[in-house]
Structure formats: structure tokens, C-alpha cells
Amino acid sequence: MNYAKTAGELLAKVRKVHPLLHHITNYVVMNDCANMALHIGGSPVMAHAHNEMEEMTGIASALVINIGTLDNEWIEGMKVAAKKASTRGIPIILDPVGAGATKLRTQTALNFLNNYPVGVLKGNLGEISVLAGLGGEVRGVDSASGGAEAKICAVEAADKFNTVVAVTGKEDYISDGKTTLCVSNGHKWLSAITGSGCCAGTVVSAFCAVGDNLVTASACGLAVYGIASEIAAQNANGPASFRTAFFDTVYNLTPEIVEKHARIENA
Amino acid sequence: MNYAKTAGELLAKVRKVHPLLHHITNYVVMNDCANMALHIGGSPVMAHAHNEMEEMTGIASALVINIGTLDNEWIEGMKVAAKKASTRGIPIILDPVGAGATKLRTQTALNFLNNYPVGVLKGNLGEISVLAGLGGEVRGVDSASGGAEAKICAVEAADKFNTVVAVTGKEDYISDGKTTLCVSNGHKWLSAITGSGCCAGTVVSAFCAVGDNLVTASACGLAVYGIASEIAAQNANGPASFRTAFFDTVYNLTPEIVEKHARIENA
Amino acid sequence: MNYAKTAGELLAKVRKVHPLLHHITNYVVMNDCANMALHIGGSPVMAHAHNEMEEMTGIASALVINIGTLDNEWIEGMKVAAKKASTRGIPIILDPVGAGATKLRTQTALNFLNNYPVGVLKGNLGEISVLAGLGGEVRGVDSASGGAEAKICAVEAADKFNTVVAVTGKEDYISDGKTTLCVSNGHKWLSAITGSGCCAGTVVSAFCAVGDNLVTASACGLAVYGIASEIAAQNANGPASFRTAFFDTVYNLTPEIVEKHARIENA
Numbered sequence: 001m002n003y004a005k006t007a008g009e010l011l012a013k014v015r016k017v018h019p020l021l022h023h024i025t026n027y028v029v030m031n032d033c034a035n036m037a038l039h040i041g042g043s044p045v046m047a048h049a050h051n052e053m054e055e056m057t058g059i060a061s062a063l064v065i066n067i068g069t070l071d072n073e074w075i076e077g078m079k080v081a082a083k084k085a086s087t088r089g090i091p092i093i094l095d096p097v098g099a100g101a102t103k104l105r106t107q108t109a110l111n112f113l114n115n116y117p118v119g120v121l122k123g124n125l126g127e128i129s130v131l132a133g134l135g136g137e138v139r140g141v142d143s144a145s146g147g148a149e150a151k152i153c154a155v156e157a158a159d160k161f162n163t164v165v166a167v168t169g170k171e172d173y174i175s176d177g178k179t180t181l182c183v184s185n186g187h188k189w190l191s192a193i194t195g196s197g198c199c200a201g202t203v204v205s206a207f208c209a210v211g212d213n214l215v216t217a218s219a220c221g222l223a224v225y226g227i228a229s230e231i232a233a234q235n236a237n238g239p240a241s242f243r244t245a246f247f248d249t250v251y252n253l254t255p256e257i258v259e260k261h262a263r264i265e266n267a
Numbered sequence: 268m269n270y271a272k273t274a275g276e277l278l279a280k281v282r283k284v285h286p287l288l289h290h291i292t293n294y295v296v297m298n299d300c301a302n303m304a305l306h307i308g309g310s311p312v313m314a315h316a317h318n319e320m321e322e323m324t325g326i327a328s329a330l331v332i333n334i335g336t337l338d339n340e341w342i343e344g345m346k347v348a349a350k351k352a353s354t355r356g357i358p359i360i361l362d363p364v365g366a367g368a369t370k371l372r373t374q375t376a377l378n379f380l381n382n383y384p385v386g387v388l389k390g391n392l393g394e395i396s397v398l399a400g401l402g403g404e405v406r407g408v409d410s411a412s413g414g415a416e417a418k419i420c421a422v423e424a425a426d427k428f429n430t431v432v433a434v435t436g437k438e439d440y441i442s443d444g445k446t447t448l449c450v451s452n453g454h455k456w457l458s459a460i461t462g463s464g465c466c467a468g469t470v471v472s473a474f475c476a477v478g479d480n481l482v483t484a485s486a487c488g489l490a491v492y493g494i495a496s497e498i499a500a501q502n503a504n505g506p507a508s509f510r511t512a513f514f515d516t517v518y519n520l521t522p523e524i525v526e527k528h529a530r531i532e533n534a
Numbered sequence: 535m536n537y538a539k540t541a542g543e544l545l546a547k548v549r550k551v552h553p554l555l556h557h558i559t560n561y562v563v564m565n566d567c568a569n570m571a572l573h574i575g576g577s578p579v580m581a582h583a584h585n586e587m588e589e590m591t592g593i594a595s596a597l598v599i600n601i602g603t604l605d606n607e608w609i610e611g612m613k614v615a616a617k618k619a620s621t622r623g624i625p626i627i628l629d630p631v632g633a634g635a636t637k638l639r640t641q642t643a644l645n646f647l648n649n650y651p652v653g654v655l656k657g658n659l660g661e662i663s664v665l666a667g668l669g670g671e672v673r674g675v676d677s678a679s680g681g682a683e684a685k686i687c688a689v690e691a692a693d694k695f696n697t698v699v700a701v702t703g704k705e706d707y708i709s710d711g712k713t714t715l716c717v718s719n720g721h722k723w724l725s726a727i728t729g730s731g732c733c734a735g736t737v738v739s740a741f742c743a744v745g746d747n748l749v750t751a752s753a754c755g756l757a758v759y760g761i762a763s764e765i766a767a768q769n770a771n772g773p774a775s776f777r778t779a780f781f782d783t784v785y786n787l788t789p790e791i792v793e794k795h796a797r798i799e800n801a
Contacts, residue, residue, distance in 0.1 A: 028564045028580050030295045030336075034461035039506060044461065045365065046295050049338035052369035059368065069564075071583035071607075073338075098579070101593065102586035192785065194568035194578065238782025239573060248505025251459065297562045297603075301728035306773060311728065312632070313562050316605035319636035326635065340605075515772025518726065 003181070003264035007220035008255030010207050015041035019061035019209035021202060024048050024078050026068025026097065029195030033064075036199040039251040040224075042206040053080035061209035062090055064201055067108055068097035075108055082116040091119035091208040095201040099123065100130030113161045120208060120218050121157065122166040122201050125150050132157035151267055155180055164214040166204065166222065168197060173267055174219045181219040182267035185226025190246075192239035200225050203250075223262040228253055230261070270448070270531035274487035275522030277474050282308035286328035286476035288469060291315050291345050293335025293364065296462030300331075303466040306518040307491075309473040320347035328476035329357055331468055334375055335364035342375055349383040358386035358475040362468040366390065367397030380428045386475060387485050388424065389433040389468050392417050399424035418534055422447055431481040433471065433489065435464060440534055441486045448486040449534035452493025457513075459506035467492050470517075490529040495520055497528070537715070537798035541754035542789030544741050549575035553595035553743035555736060558582050558612050560602025560631065563729030567598075570733040573785040574758075576740040587614035595743035596624055598735055601642055602631035609642055616650040625653035625742040629735040633657065634664030647695045653742060654752050655691065656700040656735050659684050666691035685801050689714055698748040700738065700756065702731060707801055708753045715753040716801035719760025724780075726773035734759050737784075757796040762787055764795070 021042045023033055030046050037044035047056045057063055063085040065078050085092050096109035109131055112118055121128065129136030134153055150167045157165040158177035166174045172183040190196040204221040211217025228249040229242075236242035287310045290300055297313050304311035314323045324330055330352040332345050352359050363376035376398055379385055388395065396403030401420055417434045424432040425444035433441045439450040457463040471488040478484025495516040496509075503509035554577045557567055564580050571578035581590045591597055597619040599612050619626050630643035643665055646652055655662065663670030668687055685707045691699040692711035700708045706717040724730040738755040745751025762783040763776075770776035 026580070027294050027561050028568050031298060031461060031565060034295050035507070038459060038461055045368070046293070046336050047365075047369070048336065049371060051339070052337070052371040055369040055371075069580050069582065070586070072585070098581075101579070102581070102589040104583060104586040104589075192572060194565060194572055237779075238785045240569070240778045240781035240785070244507045244511060244778060245504075247507035251505045251507070294561050298565060298728060301562050302774070305726060305728055312635070313560070313603050314632075314636070315603065316638060318606070319604070319638040322636040322638075511774045511778060512771075514774035518772045518774070 003216065003219065004259045004262035006216060007223050007262045007264065008259035010211050010217060010220045011224055011253065011258050012255045013210040014206045017210050018043050019206055020045060020059060021062050021064060021205050021209065022047065022057050022060035022081065023064040024074065024081055025064060025066035025198060028068060029198040032195045032199050033202045035247055036202045036250065037206065039247055040203050040206050048074055048077045050077050050080055053077055054084050057081040057084040058088065060090060062093060062205040064093045064095065064205045065112060066095040066097055066198055066201060067105055068198065070104060070108060082112060086117050091205065091214060092116060093120045093122060093201055093205045093208065094118045095198060096121065096123045096127050096131060097198070099127045100136065106130060113163065118161070118163045119214050120164045120166060120204060121161060122168065122204055124197065125153060125167055125169055128153050128157050128165060128167050132160050151180060164218060166218050168200060168222065172222045174215055176215050179215050180267040181215060182265050183219050183222045183226060184263040185223045185230060185261065187229035187233040189233055189236065189239055189242045190229050193243050219264050223264050224253065224258055227258060227261045270483065270486065271526045271529035273483060274490050274529040274531065275526035277478050277484060277487045278491055278520065278525050279522045280477040281473045284477050285310050286473055287312060287326060288329050288331060288472050288476065289314065289324050289327035289348065290331040291341065291348055292331060292333035292465060295335060296465040299462045299466050300469045302514060303469045303517065304473065306514055307470050307473050315341055315344045317344050317347055320344055321351050324348040324351040325355065327357060329360060329472040331360045331362065331472045332379060333362040333364055333465055333468060334372055335465065337371060337375060349379060353384050358472065358481060359383060360387045360389060360468050360472045360475065361385045362465060363388065363390045363394050363398060364465070366394045367403065373397060380430065385430045386481050387431045387433060387471060388428060389435065389471055391464065392420060392434055392436055395420050395424050395432060395434050399427050418447060431485060433485050435467060435489065439489045441482055443482045446482050447534040448482060449532050450486050450489045450493060451530040452490045452497060452528065454496040454500040456500055456503065456506055456509045457496050460510050486531050490531050491520065491525050494525060494528045537750065537753065538793045538796035540750060541757050541796045541798065542793035544745050544751060544754045545758055545787065545792050546789045547744040548740045551744050552577050553740055554579060554593060555596050555598060555739050555743065556581065556591050556594035556615065557598045557600070558608065558615055559598060559600035559732060562602060563732040566729045566733050567736045569781055570736045570784065571740065573781055574737050574740050582608055582611045584611050584614055587611055588618050591615040591618040592622065594624060596627060596739040598627045598629065598739045599646060600629040600631055600732055600735060601639055602732065604638060604642060616646060620651050625739070625748060626650060627654045627656060627735055627739045627742065628652045629732060630655065630657045630661050630665060631732070633661045634670065640664060647697065652695070652697045653748050654698045654700060654738060655695060656702065656738055658731065659687060659701055659703055662687050662691050662699060662701050666694050685714060698752060700752050702734060702756065706756045708749055710749050713749050714801040715749060716799050717753050717756045717760060718797040719757045719764060719795065721763040721767040723767055723770065723773055723776045724763050727777050753798050757798050758787065758792055761792060761795045
């Protein structure tokens with residue numbers, strides 16, 4: 001399969017369909033994720049109140065659950081939304097920010113994985129390792145080390161939770177337990193800005209909203225995200241000017257650029 | 268009346284008076300609205316706790332109520348603030364983000380319109396159409412189509428709610444049911460960044476805080492906002508660099524630039 | 535003591551240690567503070583839920599409590615975190631945003647000062663004056679005038695609360711009641727962007743996390759922050775492009791640049 005071509009085609013589809021991406025995400029990244037959703041071609045909505053979840057998730061094409069600034073009130077809203085997403089069959093993207101750092105985060109992430117049909121679990125090596133019981137250490141939300149290698153971690157977590165798992169890092173590994181893809185697009189400055197992982201989740205949700213296969217769609221979304229970072233880094237003076245260039249580049253990406261630069265391989 | 272001249276004069280007044288603009292707004296745009304308030308010449312404060320609403324609204328020159336990320340706790344705070352604003356006679360700017368998408372949003376907006384002296388209702392065509400009972404469809408918070416033409420919608424909603432209504436779009440229509448103005452400043456890239464409508468509400472609140480007539484003040488605020496977007500777009504590479512240039516331009520605008528470029532007409 | 539040299543050394547130490555900076559801060563500035571934490575060399579975490587405070591503060595190297603968008607739920611979380619920080623002996627940085635504007639803010643700030651071992655109280659002249667009972671007026675969160683001169687205010691507040699006090703402004707005064715330092719780095723455009731005071735608190739927390747003396751560490755942090763603003767202003771067209779350049783500059787600062795430009799003196 002020519003994954004690079006598929007990545008370009010899915011980008012074109014996102015821009016044609018403008019999928020509504022319902023985010024229940026953390027306070028830190030809401031603005032960035034909303035802009036990322038718009039620039040990639042989707043339509044963002046941030047909403048968390050229990051009493052509008054049924055309706056809001058009811059018109060969405062994908063649901064992003066991100067536990068970066070969690071509390072009990074928000075967890076209840078997330079549950080209502082996840083149940084509705086489950087009924088409608090739209091993909092749920094779970095970003096377990098800081099899982100492993102506190103029991104609240106670990107248990108909340110596990111609760112969603114065990115009781116709702118999460119479509120894609122996307123996190124860094126430390127977070128996924130801890131959730132999958134493979135060891136690892138999580139210190140805050142930006143720093144983590146894994147207990148297993150990224151590829152093994154993705155495959156074992158996918159098996160364990162019966163979902164697609166995307167372990168992001170220098171290389172991203174995406175697996176459903178059978179098929180495993182590796183994406184090697186990206187730039188180190190992504191790790192110098194906050195919320196770059198969360199915004200990757202937004203792009204993954206857009207691609208999963210329009211793609212048939214969640215492994216392929218997730219990998220394509222991460223490749224597109226990485227390509228934009230590579231282009232943006234060429235003219236940046238630091239992480240803040242990189243960030244501006246990065247968001248501009250996401251907006252200006254074409255399927256042709258994506259097809260030319262995507263590095264997605266069977267792992 | 269020379270509206271362009273008035274727009275310049277009101278900008279000068281905002282910068283002289285530095286009106287305190289109390290926002291109870293959504294999480295996504297708080298940072299942008301605070302910066303917009305500063306750059307236009309006002310002073311922002313974001314506060315939502317019930318037990319400081321009386322005091323905070325008590326020292327403000329305008330109150331912005333934006334329902335973009337609503338929940339019941341915040342609604343209660345908004346009510347206390349609206350009541351205080353009503354007592355003091357300062358303008359309340361209501362931005363019904365996503366009204367029509369969920370009952371919670373529609374009913375909350377209607378509740379404020381029916382029970383508090385909203386000074387300006389500012390929204391897109393879909394939101395205002397739904398609230399005024401003119402049909403229309405709202406999908407999320409960025410995408411909407413109206414059931415009526417913008418001018419008719421503004422006039423009818425103003426009549427229905429006995430308030431000033433600003434329907435924003437390619438052209439903005441501002442009406443109190445008798446006088447209706449059309450503002451044709453603006454740039455398409457405003458719709459490529461999240462929160463551009465919310466920040467427009469901030470500028471409208473600053474102009475309403477210092478102006479005598481809410482129709483004129485709202486139109487002038489929207490014209491100034493649009494002028495900044497036109498200038499900023501000239502050197503931008505995409506929506507993120509546009510955003511930076513846009514905020515810079517708002518800060519650097521002078522009454523002279525505004526008077527020269529404002530396009531405000533009787534509709 | 536060569537404070538400029540110490541400032542450079544502490545910056546190098548922050549970048550070596552990557553202290554985890556636990557923020558319970560306001561919605562407006564969370565994204566900026568997280569990026570500031572990363573760019574200066576620390577690792578940010580934003581968390582507020584009562585039921586993860588023990589664990590999150592338990593792995594942090596400093597705790598930032600910022601009352602900019604307060605409510606009762608968050609106050610409870612702040613208390614749990616402050617108690618844990620106290621037990622562990624990590625520095626608590628208190629930013630009393632808007633103290634004096636409402637009783638909720640004034641009393642919350644006083645409660646922390648009187649009942650928890652606050653390491654550094656950092657605020658503008660109006661906020662600190664009000665808290666120390668020296669008069670002053672606070673209007674919203676960006677505008678305040680003090681009842682005492684900045685140096686006197688810092689010294690008296692330090693005496694009163696038995697803590698280090700940093701009064702920020704054109705010159706910053708940092709005192710523990712005995713030693714008082716004056717930092718004269720900075721640029722006026724810092725006051726044209728929202729959250730510049732809050733982000734200064736982030737940098738102060740990073741320096742206090744690695745420094746032995748909180749007066750020196752706070753002064754060094756504020757000097758480094760000010761140096762970055764001076765460099766960034768050289769090529770900015772307005773506050774938004776300044777902001778981008780400022781964050782880039784913080785990231786690109788070296789101990790050598792800091793040692794050369796820091797202006798820290800005994801006051």
C-alpha cells in the first residue's frame with residue numbers, strides 16, 4: 001500500500017468534509033487544538049457540560065478525550081460523550097496526558113480503555129507503557145521514559161486494550177496488534193512547545209473521522225503533522241516562531257506536498 | 268453622520284479611558300481576548316466565581332458574556348454579573364457561541380435576552396437566526412448557515428429582543444430595529460483563526476463602554492477590527508502569521524488610519 | 535556578590551535539572567506559562583483536581599499558585615497542594631493576581647500568606663500594597679497603583695509576612711526584609727501583553743527550584759526574564775511579534791548573555 005499517497009488523499013478528504021471534531025481537552029491547549037483543527041481542514045468544538053454532551057457529540061464526526069487537566073466534573077462529561085460516540089460509531093481518540101504521574105490520570109485512562117470503545121489511544125512511550133503494564137516512568141506531562149521499546153509497546157498495548165495504539169516520539173509507532181506502521185516525519189522543536197502532542201491528537205481525530213482504517217488514518221495524520229514541522233523548522237528562530245510557522249504550514253499543506261514527503265512504513 | 272470619523276474618535280476615547288472590560292468567556296479564547304482588550308486600549312479582567320461577581324462587575328465599564336464553553340456553574344456566575352451590570356447601567360455584550368447547536372446554549376442565550384438588559388447581541392447568522400426563531404442551522408461553533416438574510420435577521424432579532432443586534436459575517440449588520448448599519452471591513456482569514464468572533468466581541472465591548480449609542484459604537488468597533496485584519500493580511504503567510512500581524516496592527520492603529528479606511532454605511 | 539554571574543549559573547542549572555514546576559494558575563495564561571516553563575529549561579505541569587494534588591505536588595520541584603481566575607473549587611485544590619509543598623519543603627510561589635480588586639482574591643491571598651509557608655510572594659505594587667495594608671488601589675488585574683514606594687513596599691511586606699516579596703514594575707524590588715535587591719532589566723512591551731507577570735512567576739519558580747537563596751534566585755529569574763524582553767523588543771513590530779520574539783529569546787538565552795546583561799543591585 002502506498003501510504004504516502006493515502007496521506008495526501010485523506011488530507012484532501014478532511015478539507016472537503018470539514019469533520020466536526022468534538023474536544024474535551026485540557027485548558028492549556030484548547031486554543032492551539034482549535035486552531036489546529038481549523039488549519040487542517042476540520043471544524044473544532046470544545047464543550048464539556050454534561051447536559052449538552054449528548055447533543056454535541058451527537059453532531060460530531062470524532063471525539064477527542066484528553067485528560068491533561070482533569071477533574072471529577074469533567075470526567076463525568078467525558079463519560080456521557082464517550083457513550084454517545086460509542087452509540088453513533090464515531091471514533092474516540094484518547095490522549096492519556098500524564099497517565100502514570102497520578103492515580104487519577106492512570107485510572108481514568110484505564111476506565112475509558114476498559115469500558116468504552118476507544119478507537120485510538122495516542123500517547124508518549126511513558127504513558128502507554130504505564131497503561132499497558134510494561135513499566136515506565138512518567139514525570140509530569142512532558143517528560144517520560146518507557147519501560148519497553150516503542151514498537152513493542154504499541155503492539156502489546158493494542159493487544160491488551162483491543163484498540164489502535166499510537167506511541168509518539170522521534171518515530172511514531174501505530175499498531176492494532178496485527179498491522180504496525182512507523183512514521184518517521186517530525187522535528188525536535190515539536191517537543192519544545194507545549195501541547196504539540198495534544199494537537200497531534202486533533203489531527204489524528206480529523207483523519208480518523210474521514211478514513212476507513214484507524215491504523216492507516218492515524219499514521220497518515222501523524223505523518224502530515226510531522227511534515228509540517230519539518231517545513232516550518234527551516235525558517236524558525238526558536239520554538240515560538242517555529243510554532244507560528246508550523247500552524248501556517250499546516251494550513252498551506254497540499255496533498256502533493258504530503259505525498260512527496262510522507263515517511264510511513266510497515267514496522 | 269460621518270461614521271468613519273466617529274470610529275476614529277471612539278478609538279481615541281478607548282485609549283484615553285482604558286475601560287475595564289469584565290469577561291466571562293470561554294476557555295479557548297481567554298488569552299486572545301485579554302490581549303485584544305489590551306491592544307485596543309482597554310483593560311481586561313476574566314473572572315467567573317459567583318462570590319466575586321458583584322465586586323468585579325461593580326468596577327467594570329462593560330460586561331462580556333460568551334457562552335462558548337458553558338456549564339451550570341458558570342451560568343450562575345454570569346447571572347450575578349448580568350444583574351450587577353444591569354443595576355449599574357453598563358453595557359452587556361452577549362456572544363451566543365454555538366446557540367442552536369445544543370439546547371443548553373440556545374436556552375441560556377434566550378434566558379439572558381429575555382431576563383436581563385442585554386445591550387448588544389453579537390453572533391453569526393446561524394446563531395442569531397436560531398435565537399430569533401428565523402430558522403437556520405448551527406453545526407459546532409464555527410460553521411453555521413442562516414435562515415434569513417443577515418440584514419433582515421439583524422432587524423428582526425433587534426425588534427424581537429428589544430436590543431442592539433450585530434450579525435457578523437462578510438458584511439456585518441448592526442441594528443436596533445430602526446437604524447441599521449452595514450460594516451464591510453474585514454478579511455477572510457479572520458475565519459481561519461479560532462476566536463476571531465469572540466475577540467470582535469471584546470472590541471465591541473470596549474467601544475460600547477465609551478460610546479453613547481450602542482448601534483454606532485458596535486459598528487465602529489467592528490469596522491476597526493476589520494480594518495486591522497485587512498492591513499494584517501497584506502504580509503501574512505498563513506493564518507498564524509496573520510494572527511500575529513493582526514494583534515500588532517490593532518495595537519498600532521491610529522484614529523487617522525481608522526477614519527481613512529472605515530466602511531460603515533446605512534443599510 | 536556578583537549577581538549577574540549567579541543569574542547565568544542558575545540558568546545553566548535550570549537547564550541541567552529541568553525542574554518540574556507544578557502550576558495551579560489561571561485559565562488565561564496557562565498556555566503561555568507552560569511554554570515559558572519549557573523554554574527556560576523547566577518542565578511544566580498544570581493540575582488542579584484535589585484528588586491528584588498530593589501526588590502531583592509530590593513529584594514537583596516548585597509550586598506556583600496564581601489566583602487570576604479563582605473559584606472555591608480551585609482554592610481547595612490549592613490548599614492541598616500548598617500543604618504538600620510545605621511538607622516536602624519545595625518553594626511555593628504565590629502570585630496574588632487582582633488582590634485588592636475583590637475580597638475573594640484579597641482574602642485568599644492572605645489566607646495562603648498566613649497559613650502556609652509561602653516562599654515568594656510576587657505581584658505588582660498595587661497588589662502587594664493592599665495585602666501588606668499599605669493602601670493602594672487595584673482595578674482589575676493589569677492596572678494598579680501602590681500606596682507605598684516599591685522598595686518600601688517589598689521590605690514591609692516581607693517583614694509582615696515573613697517571606698520573600700518581589701514587587702514587579704519598571705524596576706523590580708525583591709526583599710526578605712533584610713536583604714533587598716533591585717532588578718532594572720525589562721521592557722515596556724511586557725505590559726502590553728497579558729500574562730507577562732504570570733510568566734515571570736513561572737521563571738521565578740524555576741530559579742527558586744534550583745537556587746539556595748530565594749531572594750537571589752527570584753532576582754536572577756526576574757533579571758533573566760527582563761533581559762529576554764530587552765533583546766526581543768529590538769526587532770518587534772508590536773506586542774504580538776514581540777511576544778513571539780520574547781519566547782524565542784528566552785529559549786535561546788545563554789548563561790553568557792545573561793551574565794553580560796543582568797542588572798541586579800543591592801537596593
